[in-house]
Amino acid sequence: MAIIIRLDRILADRKMQLNELARQVNISNVNLSNLKTGKVKAIRFSTLEAICKTLNCQPGDILEYVPDD
Amino acid sequence: MAIIIRLDRILADRKMQLNELARQVNISNVNLSNLKTGKVKAIRFSTLEAICKTLNCQPGDILEYVPDD
DNA sequence: AGATAATTAATGATTATCATTAAAAAGATA
DNA sequence: TATCTTTTTAATGATAATCATTAATTATCT
Numbered sequence: 576m577a578i579i580i581r582l583d584r585i586l587a588d589r590k591m592q593l594n595e596l597a598r599q600v601n602i603s604n605v606n607l608s609n610l611k612t613g614k615v616k617a618i619r620f621s622t623l624e625a626i627c628k629t630l631n632c633q634p635g636d637i638l639e640y641v642p643d644d
Numbered sequence: 645m646a647i648i649i650r651l652d653r654i655l656a657d658r659k660m661q662l663n664e665l666a667r668q669v670n671i672s673n674v675n676l677s678n679l680k681t682g683k684v685k686a687i688r689f690s691t692l693e694a695i696c697k698t699l700n701c702q703p704g705d706i707l708e709y710v711p712d713d
Numbered sequence: 714a715g716a717t718a719a720t721t722a723a724t725g726a727t728t729a730t731c732a733t734t735a736a737a738a739a740g741a742t743a
Numbered sequence: 744t745a746t747c748t749t750t751t752t753a754a755t756g757a758t759a760a761t762c763a764t765t766a767a768t769t770a771t772c773t
Contacts, residue, residue: 578692603762612719617730617760620687623707635703638704639702686730
Protein backbone atom coordinates (compact mmCIF):
# COMPACT_ATOMS: atom_id res chain seq x y z
CA MET A 576 0.00 0.00 0.00
CA ALA A 577 1.35 3.38 -0.84
CA ILE A 578 -0.61 5.62 -3.15
CA ILE A 579 -4.10 6.12 -1.88
CA ILE A 580 -7.02 8.12 -3.15
CA ARG A 581 -8.74 10.23 -0.55
CA LEU A 582 -12.21 11.08 -1.66
CA ASP A 583 -14.04 10.78 1.64
CA ARG A 584 -12.89 14.08 3.09
CA ILE A 585 -13.40 16.16 0.01
CA LEU A 586 -16.81 14.65 -0.66
CA ALA A 587 -17.81 15.40 2.90
CA ASP A 588 -16.52 18.95 2.54
CA ARG A 589 -18.55 19.43 -0.59
CA LYS A 590 -21.51 17.60 0.93
CA MET A 591 -21.61 15.57 -2.23
CA GLN A 592 -22.24 11.87 -2.52
CA LEU A 593 -20.37 9.36 -4.60
CA ASN A 594 -23.16 8.73 -7.07
CA GLU A 595 -23.54 12.41 -7.74
CA LEU A 596 -19.82 12.85 -8.31
CA ALA A 597 -19.82 9.86 -10.64
CA ARG A 598 -22.64 11.45 -12.59
CA GLN A 599 -20.86 14.77 -12.92
CA VAL A 600 -17.50 13.24 -13.70
CA ASN A 601 -19.15 10.94 -16.18
CA ILE A 602 -17.76 7.66 -15.00
CA SER A 603 -19.74 4.79 -13.55
CA ASN A 604 -20.38 4.82 -9.82
CA VAL A 605 -18.90 1.34 -9.70
CA ASN A 606 -15.68 2.68 -11.06
CA LEU A 607 -15.60 5.63 -8.76
CA SER A 608 -16.23 3.35 -5.81
CA ASN A 609 -13.31 1.19 -6.87
CA LEU A 610 -11.22 4.29 -7.09
CA LYS A 611 -12.31 5.45 -3.69
CA THR A 612 -11.70 2.14 -1.95
CA GLY A 613 -8.24 1.60 -3.36
CA LYS A 614 -9.03 -1.19 -5.79
CA VAL A 615 -7.27 0.48 -8.63
CA LYS A 616 -3.64 0.33 -9.73
CA ALA A 617 -3.52 3.29 -12.07
CA ILE A 618 -5.50 6.28 -13.10
CA ARG A 619 -6.01 7.96 -16.42
CA PHE A 620 -5.32 11.62 -16.47
CA SER A 621 -8.63 12.19 -18.19
CA THR A 622 -10.34 10.75 -15.13
CA LEU A 623 -8.17 12.61 -12.66
CA GLU A 624 -8.76 15.77 -14.62
CA ALA A 625 -12.50 15.35 -14.61
CA ILE A 626 -12.51 14.76 -10.87
CA CYS A 627 -10.33 17.79 -10.20
CA LYS A 628 -12.47 19.90 -12.46
CA THR A 629 -15.69 18.84 -10.81
CA LEU A 630 -14.38 19.12 -7.28
CA ASN A 631 -12.40 22.23 -8.11
CA CYS A 632 -9.28 20.86 -6.53
CA GLN A 633 -5.76 19.68 -7.25
CA PRO A 634 -4.46 16.11 -7.59
CA GLY A 635 -2.64 16.62 -4.33
CA ASP A 636 -5.95 17.05 -2.56
CA ILE A 637 -6.90 13.55 -3.63
CA LEU A 638 -3.75 11.51 -4.04
CA GLU A 639 -1.53 10.71 -1.15
CA TYR A 640 1.70 8.79 -0.84
CA VAL A 641 1.94 6.84 2.38
CA PRO A 642 5.36 5.31 3.01
CA ASP A 643 5.05 1.86 4.50
CA ASP A 644 8.29 1.63 6.45
CA MET B 645 -4.26 19.58 -21.75
CA ALA B 646 -4.92 19.54 -18.08
CA ILE B 647 -3.01 17.16 -15.87
CA ILE B 648 0.69 17.77 -16.17
CA ILE B 649 3.69 16.19 -14.52
CA ARG B 650 6.20 18.64 -13.18
CA LEU B 651 9.53 16.98 -12.77
CA ASP B 652 11.81 19.80 -13.88
CA ARG B 653 11.57 21.82 -10.69
CA ILE B 654 11.98 18.97 -8.29
CA LEU B 655 14.85 17.47 -10.24
CA ALA B 656 16.57 20.84 -10.22
CA ASP B 657 15.97 21.13 -6.49
CA ARG B 658 17.51 17.73 -5.93
CA LYS B 659 20.24 18.44 -8.47
CA MET B 660 19.39 15.10 -9.97
CA GLN B 661 19.22 14.30 -13.63
CA LEU B 662 16.57 12.34 -15.45
CA ASN B 663 18.72 9.34 -16.18
CA GLU B 664 19.69 9.03 -12.57
CA LEU B 665 16.09 9.24 -11.41
CA ALA B 666 15.09 6.64 -13.97
CA ARG B 667 17.79 4.36 -12.65
CA GLN B 668 16.72 4.76 -9.04
CA VAL B 669 13.02 4.48 -9.81
CA ASN B 670 13.75 1.49 -11.98
CA ILE B 671 11.93 2.54 -15.10
CA SER B 672 13.51 3.24 -18.45
CA ASN B 673 14.77 6.74 -19.08
CA VAL B 674 12.66 6.75 -22.23
CA ASN B 675 9.60 6.20 -20.16
CA LEU B 676 10.50 8.81 -17.63
CA SER B 677 11.15 11.28 -20.39
CA ASN B 678 7.74 10.57 -21.83
CA LEU B 679 6.28 11.12 -18.41
CA LYS B 680 8.16 14.36 -17.98
CA THR B 681 7.20 15.77 -21.35
CA GLY B 682 3.51 15.01 -21.08
CA LYS B 683 3.31 12.17 -23.55
CA VAL B 684 1.46 9.94 -21.21
CA LYS B 685 -2.25 9.56 -20.55
CA ALA B 686 -2.18 7.62 -17.32
CA ILE B 687 0.16 6.56 -14.59
CA ARG B 688 0.41 3.42 -12.55
CA PHE B 689 0.46 3.93 -8.85
CA SER B 690 3.47 1.67 -8.62
CA THR B 691 5.34 4.17 -10.77
CA LEU B 692 4.05 7.21 -8.96
CA GLU B 693 4.90 5.56 -5.69
CA ALA B 694 8.45 4.78 -6.77
CA ILE B 695 8.96 8.35 -7.89
CA CYS B 696 7.58 9.77 -4.65
CA LYS B 697 9.67 7.41 -2.63
CA THR B 698 12.85 8.27 -4.47
CA LEU B 699 12.24 11.99 -4.49
CA ASN B 700 10.83 11.93 -1.01
CA CYS B 701 7.79 13.92 -2.01
CA GLN B 702 4.04 13.77 -2.46
CA PRO B 703 2.02 13.28 -5.64
CA GLY B 704 0.91 16.87 -5.32
CA ASP B 705 4.49 17.99 -5.75
CA ILE B 706 4.56 16.38 -9.15
CA LEU B 707 1.04 16.34 -10.54
CA GLU B 708 -0.76 19.53 -11.37
CA TYR B 709 -4.20 20.23 -12.72
CA VAL B 710 -4.25 23.18 -15.07
CA PRO B 711 -7.75 24.28 -16.10
CA ASP B 712 -7.84 25.28 -19.74
CA ASP B 713 -10.68 27.76 -19.71
C1' DA C 714 -39.82 -3.01 5.66
C1' DG C 715 -38.66 -0.12 2.04
C1' DA C 716 -35.77 3.08 -0.35
C1' DT C 717 -31.43 4.94 -1.43
C1' DA C 718 -26.46 4.65 -1.54
C1' DA C 719 -22.25 2.20 -1.74
C1' DT C 720 -19.56 -1.87 -2.39
C1' DT C 721 -18.24 -6.27 -4.39
C1' DA C 722 -17.85 -9.50 -8.16
C1' DA C 723 -17.28 -11.00 -12.78
C1' DT C 724 -16.75 -10.33 -17.82
C1' DG C 725 -14.94 -8.32 -21.99
C1' DA C 726 -13.42 -4.64 -24.94
C1' DT C 727 -10.52 -1.01 -25.23
C1' DT C 728 -6.82 1.73 -23.91
C1' DA C 729 -2.30 2.74 -22.58
C1' DT C 730 1.91 1.71 -19.87
C1' DC C 731 6.28 0.04 -20.16
C1' DA C 732 10.61 -2.20 -21.99
C1' DT C 733 13.36 -2.24 -25.77
C1' DT C 734 15.90 -0.69 -29.68
C1' DA C 735 17.49 2.84 -32.59
C1' DA C 736 18.03 7.32 -34.02
C1' DA C 737 17.86 12.25 -33.60
C1' DA C 738 18.19 16.47 -31.02
C1' DA C 739 19.91 19.24 -27.37
C1' DG C 740 23.62 20.60 -24.00
C1' DA C 741 28.01 20.83 -22.30
C1' DT C 742 32.99 20.99 -22.46
C1' DA C 743 37.30 21.81 -24.30
C1' DT D 744 34.59 22.16 -34.59
C1' DA D 745 34.62 17.84 -32.54
C1' DT D 746 33.27 14.85 -28.82
C1' DC D 747 30.79 13.22 -25.09
C1' DT D 748 26.68 13.10 -22.29
C1' DT D 749 21.92 13.73 -21.65
C1' DT D 750 17.38 14.03 -23.22
C1' DT D 751 13.87 13.44 -26.54
C1' DT D 752 11.45 11.22 -30.35
C1' DA D 753 9.84 7.22 -32.88
C1' DA D 754 8.24 2.62 -33.57
C1' DT D 755 7.01 -2.07 -32.05
C1' DG D 756 4.97 -5.54 -29.17
C1' DA D 757 3.72 -7.69 -24.85
C1' DT D 758 1.54 -6.99 -20.78
C1' DA D 759 -1.36 -4.74 -17.62
C1' DA D 760 -5.25 -2.32 -16.10
C1' DT D 761 -9.11 0.96 -16.78
C1' DC D 762 -13.68 1.34 -17.61
C1' DA D 763 -18.64 0.15 -18.77
C1' DT D 764 -21.92 -3.02 -17.82
C1' DT D 765 -24.75 -6.15 -15.29
C1' DA D 766 -26.06 -8.29 -11.16
C1' DA D 767 -25.97 -9.13 -6.50
C1' DT D 768 -24.79 -7.90 -1.89
C1' DT D 769 -24.09 -4.88 1.94
C1' DA D 770 -24.69 -0.61 4.38
C1' DT D 771 -27.38 3.38 5.85
C1' DC D 772 -31.29 5.79 6.89
C1' DT D 773 -36.21 7.08 7.81
